[in-house]
Amino acid sequence: MLKYIIRRLFMLIPVLIGVSILTFSLIHLIPGDPARSMLGEKATEAQLESLREELGLNDPYIVQYGRFLGNIVQGDLGESIQSKENIAEQLLYKLPATVELTIFAMILAIIVGVLAGVIAAVKQYSWFDNISMTGALFGVSLPIFWLGLMMIWLFSVVFNILPPSGRLTSGMELTTITNFYLLDSLLTGNWAAFKDAFSHLLMPGLALGTIPMAIIARMTRSSMLEVMRQDYIRTANAKGLRTRFVVFQHALKNAFLPVLTVIGLQFGLLLGGAVLTETIFSWPGIGRYVYLAVLGRDYPVVQSTILIVATIFVLVNLITDILYKYFDPRIRFD
Amino acid sequence: MHTESPILQVENLHTHFITKAGIVKAVDGVDFDIKPGETLGIVGESGSGKSMTAMSIMGLIPSPPGKIVEGEIRFKGENLLTKTKKQMRNIRGKEISMVFQDPMTSLNPVFTIEKQLIETILAHESFSKNQARSRALELLHLVGIPDPKKRLKNYPHEFSGGMRQRVMIAIALACNPSVLIADEPTTALDVTIQAQILELFKKMQNELNMAIIMITHDLGVVAEVCDRVMVMYAGKPVEYTETNHLFDQGKHPYTLGLMNSIPTINKQKKKLEAIDGVPPDLRSLPKGCSFAPRCKHVMEACLHIDPTLTEVNDHHFVRCLLYEETNSEKVVSP
Numbered sequence: 001m002l003k004y005i006i007r008r009l010f011m012l013i014p015v016l017i018g019v020s021i022l023t024f025s026l027i028h029l030i031p032g033d034p035a036r037s038m039l040g041e042k043a044t045e046a047q048l049e050s051l052r053e054e055l056g057l058n059d060p061y062i063v064q065y066g067r068f069l070g071n072i073v074q075g076d077l078g079e080s081i082q083s084k085e086n087i088a089e090q091l092l093y094k095l096p097a098t099v100e101l102t103i104f105a106m107i108l109a110i111i112v113g114v115l116a117g118v119i120a121a122v123k124q125y126s127w128f129d130n131i132s133m134t135g136a137l138f139g140v141s142l143p144i145f146w147l148g149l150m151m152i153w154l155f156s157v158v159f160n161i162l163p164p165s166g167r168l169t170s171g172m173e174l175t176t177i178t179n180f181y182l183l184d185s186l187l188t189g190n191w192a193a194f195k196d197a198f199s200h201l202l203m204p205g206l207a208l209g210t211i212p213m214a215i216i217a218r219m220t221r222s223s224m225l226e227v228m229r230q231d232y233i234r235t236a237n238a239k240g241l242r243t244r245f246v247v248f249q250h251a252l253k254n255a256f257l258p259v260l261t262v263i264g265l266q267f268g269l270l271l272g273g274a275v276l277t278e279t280i281f282s283w284p285g286i287g288r289y290v291y292l293a294v295l296g297r298d299y300p301v302v303q304s305t306i307l308i309v310a311t312i313f314v315l316v317n318l319i320t321d322i323l324y325k326y327f328d329p330r331i332r333f334d
Numbered sequence: 335m336h337t338e339s340p341i342l343q344v345e346n347l348h349t350h351f352i353t354k355a356g357i358v359k360a361v362d363g364v365d366f367d368i369k370p371g372e373t374l375g376i377v378g379e380s381g382s383g384k385s386m387t388a389m390s391i392m393g394l395i396p397s398p399p400g401k402i403v404e405g406e407i408r409f410k411g412e413n414l415l416t417k418t419k420k421q422m423r424n425i426r427g428k429e430i431s432m433v434f435q436d437p438m439t440s441l442n443p444v445f446t447i448e449k450q451l452i453e454t455i456l457a458h459e460s461f462s463k464n465q466a467r468s469r470a471l472e473l474l475h476l477v478g479i480p481d482p483k484k485r486l487k488n489y490p491h492e493f494s495g496g497m498r499q500r501v502m503i504a505i506a507l508a509c510n511p512s513v514l515i516a517d518e519p520t521t522a523l524d525v526t527i528q529a530q531i532l533e534l535f536k537k538m539q540n541e542l543n544m545a546i547i548m549i550t551h552d553l554g555v556v557a558e559v560c561d562r563v564m565v566m567y568a569g570k571p572v573e574y575t576e577t578n579h580l581f582d583q584g585k586h587p588y589t590l591g592l593m594n595s596i597p598t599i600n601k602q603k604k605k606l607e608a609i610d611g612v613p614p615d616l617r618s619l620p621k622g623c624s625f626a627p628r629c630k631h632v633m634e635a636c637l638h639i640d641p642t643l644t645e646v647n648d649h650h651f652v653r654c655l656l657y658e659e660t661n662s663e664k665v666v667s668p
Binding site for chain 1: 443
């Protein structure tokens with residue numbers, strides 16, 4: 001098992017080299033002069049030349065790539081062209097914001113999705129099954145931005161019970177350690193900040209979690225229906241075990257594998273794709289960061305963020321693969 | 335030989351499945367009883383209702399669409415059909431347990447053998463986990479699994495078919511049941527393994543004085559282990575007698591057909607005799623005798639009158655107009 005994890009971590013290296021080549025090439029694949037495309041039509045030749053010099057665009061590609069890679073390995077992701085801020089420092093703040101939101105959204109999606117899927121399968125064709133699966137169909141079809149705006153309108157404007165944007169109410173004191181606000185507030189015993197951060201998470205978490213929740217619910221239901229017909233479920237019933245035990249232990253553990261695959265994929269997608277949610281709720285995460293960088297042709301930011309997201313994506317896949325073994329002992333890693 | 339009173343009595347059992355295409359009379363008037371230490375064989379083709387009889391006794395008829403519409407199942411004198419779900423759960427796996435046909439699919443692939451054994455024990459006995467564990471070890475030893483201590487930690491896929499069936503038997507025996515229902519326990523196994531498993535059943539029966547209901551379509555198995563036998567056709571018992579009577583003086587044309595379709599080495603037969611036709615559609619049974627369309631001795635009366643189970647000799651019952659009192663004068667020797 002440990003050997004497998006180490007081997008998989010080593011396999012990460014070629015993947016990341018591939019990603020780094022792609023992100024590096026990004027800047028050179030755009031037609032025309034990168035410096036011009038960054039600075040725009042009005043830039044003077046002197047400005048362009050100084051930017052080329054600054055970015056090292058005059059060196060041979062291989063030298064440029066070597067420098068790019070060397071910097072990354074040392075943790076230096078360069079600075080933003082627009083704001084001149086250090087990108088690594090920015091990510092240290094923005095990445096936890098996105099990860100916190102994603103984890104929250106996924107936990108919500110998994111709990112509700114799996115539970116709804118299991119009940120819908122056990123009580124197939126019941127009112128619960130019909131309502132929850134219709135809901136799930138809506139869930140996968142609803143545009144997130146519409147859902148987000150509706151939630152803001154309902155919970156912030158009409159009822160005024162949830163904050164519409166940001167991670168914390170301004171003026172709320174919080175000593176940051178990890179930049180995961182829920183974690184930080186717990187670590188520092190700051191209950192007021194925890195409640196505040198939690199209420200800020202609710203709406204964006206729900207908006208972001210809706211699609212995965214719906215997909216997980218549908219996947220769990222169909223997988224459970226398949227498993228509930230198996231001979232070993234009949235055996236478990238014949239043993240005189242409680243129905244709840246049969247469903248949640250015997251059936252769910254077998255049915256969970258395809259659900260786990262979906263969870264892993266969705267988790268990765270959310271990490272990189274929270275752009276809409278973060279924009280609507282003004283969430284200071286990497287989704288919005290990269291979105292603004294693309295608009296502003298801030299290539300160093302785009303490059304670094306993609307690299308980080310790709311790394312996380314690969315790591316999430318690795319964790320998913322390792323979890324497979326827990327759910328199905330027949331899976332062998334060698 | 336078995337002078338005690340019956341431990342299980344099934345009287346006039348009717349189990350129907352209500353489907354859109356009509357009512358399927360899977361079990362249509364079954365009567366039998368069984369005493370401690372006795373083995374009753376239930377023989378019939380697929381769809382003859384033998385498994386559904388077993389599932390009715392276990393209280394595991396999927397409902398809807400299945401329903402026991404008539405009859406009584408008395409275990410130790412008490413009608414199981416009036417028991418609550420919880421009471422039935424306490425009987426299943428403890429008082430009456432079951433071994434299924436396919437050991438490859440009847441064990442849960444994602445749990446160790448140990449877990450599947452001790453969960454049965456813990457569901458019914460007030461054992462500590464450690465007591466349950468040592469009981470599990472004892473059971474594996476009892477059913478003849480070599481190196482049981484090590485094997486407890488294994489998963490089903492690490493066992494051969496015969497060994498898995500031994501594990502299934504160990505699970506069924508976990509709480510020393512009074513009645514063991516074996517639904518085609520040897521059908522999925524190699525012939526040499528079949529003999530071992532049947533031997534194991536006999537040995538366990540001698541040690542525990544269990545009543546065994548052996549469901550099979552293999553008359554060889556019947557000859558090997560059963561004291562009495564009930565032949566079923568289209569949900570009804572057609573012949574019910576002691577095993578040696580059946581083989582010496584089997585009367586029902588269907589029984590005779592079954593026996594003639596067994597290949598033998600010593601008799602120089604040109605061709606195996608098959609029973610022509612297929613079992614009837616249980617949704618629309620013929621008006622008279624269900625077997626009439628396939629019977630070699632069919633008479634005019636058979637198409638109109640459904641015969642009743644008639645005692646032709648001591649404890650030898652046959653459901654056929656050929657042997658009914660009122661018709662017997664008309665019968666010319668077949």
